[in-house]
Amino acid sequence: MNIRTRLTLLFVLLVASILLLFSVSVYYLYDQFRQQEFEQRLEEKALTTVRLREDVGEVPQADLPVMADEQITIYNNQGRVLYSQGSKRPRFPVTPSFLQKIPPKQSRYVRLGDIEAVGVRYQNHRKESFVILAAGSDRYGFSKLERLRQILIFGWILCLFIVGIAGYLFATDALRPVAELIAQVNSISATNIHERLRVGRQRDELADLARTFNALLSRLEKAFVSQKSFVSHASHELRTPLTVMMGQIEVTRLQTRSSQEYEASFDALLDEVKNMIRLVNGLLELARASSDVATLNYQPVRIDELLWQAQSQIIQKRPNYQIDIDFENLPDQEEDLVILGEESLLQTAFQNLMENGCKYSPDESVAVRLSFEPGQVHLTFANRGYGISTADLPHIFEPFYRSESTMTIQGHGIGLALTQRIIELHRGQIKVESTVGKETKFRITLPLSSASPIALTEVSSSTKTLQQS
Helix, strand or coil, X not given: CCHHHHHHHHHHHHHHHHHHHHHHHHHHXXXXXXXXHHXXXXXXXXXXXXHHHHHHCCCCHHHCCCCEEEEEEEECCCCCEEEEEECCCCCCXXXXXXXXXXXXXXXXXXXXXXXXXXEEEEECCCCCEEEEEEEEECHHHHHHHHHHHHHHHHHHHHHHHHHHHHXXXXXXXXXXXXXXXXXXXXXXCHHHCCCCCCCCCCCCHHHHHHHHHHHHHHHHHHHHHHHHHHHHHHHHHHHHHHHHHHHHHHHHHCCCCCHHHHHHHHHHHHHHHHHHHHHHHHHHHHHHHHHCHHHXXXXXXXXXXXXXXXXXXHHHHCCCCEEEEECCCCCCCHHHHEEEECHHHHHHHHHHHHHHHHHCCCCCEEEEEEEEECCEEEEXXXXXXXXXXXXXXXXXXXXXXXXXXXXXCCCCCCHHHHHHHHHHHCCCEEEEEEECCCEEEEEEEEEEHHHCCCHHHHHHHHHHHHHHC
């Protein structure tokens, strides 16, 4: 059952229930009114009859208005019939207990089938007490009640039919924007992922749904373009060393060479293999930081230990690099050095910044400075080198982006993109300041684990948000 049919049925059922309750209420209230009116007529008939009999004796039946199946009976206190007039039907059955329960100057109503009766206690001027029982059938009232029941039933059925049509038209109009959204969504594919949903009504829930879909499409488009760019650049970067290796192998096989020449060729091939391994490792790290954030293991780690370990790893590979870490401004409490993060990823980020600082500096040196604020730690990686031009600054965190001035320096353009991703995963910020030919500074801000008692929850929420993006 589709939503349109379900809405129509629910609408019809709701209105039908309301109309049925209204009809039953009207019928019940009118039935009560008819009974009270007829009871009053019977009581007046009984009192009029007994008063006329007291005044003039026997009352001719034609002198009073006659009701259907009318019976007027007067009883004394002992229950003996003193007077009776009316139809030839058997007298309305009355027991002595019924007569005794009638209070003075009040009436008592009783019904048997379609015959209704009212008993009235009357006392004349001689202090004699009588009970007058007036009975009859309210054929006129019942006929009107029957007619009212027919009108209510027919009206209820007619209203159901009208409400069904109106409900179907209402559901169709209400769901028309949904059908339009479905058609627009079905028309969007990888070839036109830039398209966005449009809605006519801008201030209802469907407009909010369309905006949510558009935000989702924007994230998907960004991820799709990023993936295409990633695959294209990765293929290009991998193809270059493979082409070099293939060319070296083909040249080497053209003629017989000496062992020294073979060793030189193997050394060149080994350098290209190492270059490919570095590229593949960088791609794996970037993929890990971009795709598997939900599986990262965040633990409390000391920021000073991470910097020492990153420095040791780089010096071990590049002894000529100079990395100066300033630990003079460390806080008094060790807890102020602890951040919540994934140790291996943070080491990778710090190594990338240290290595880039040395690589793009003529003196192959970088200075690392720490400063602390309540709940935050600030790290600055500064070098005196070539600098970054204003045109290149907005693009340095894009994967595989390399400026023209750095093409002669070995690299793949992955490090800074990976570093920015890692810092974002740890709810931090990274900014860059650079002056061409003078210096470059990367400033990182990370929250301390003691900044919030719910840091773990916030990190988990941040990783989910980044994974969606």
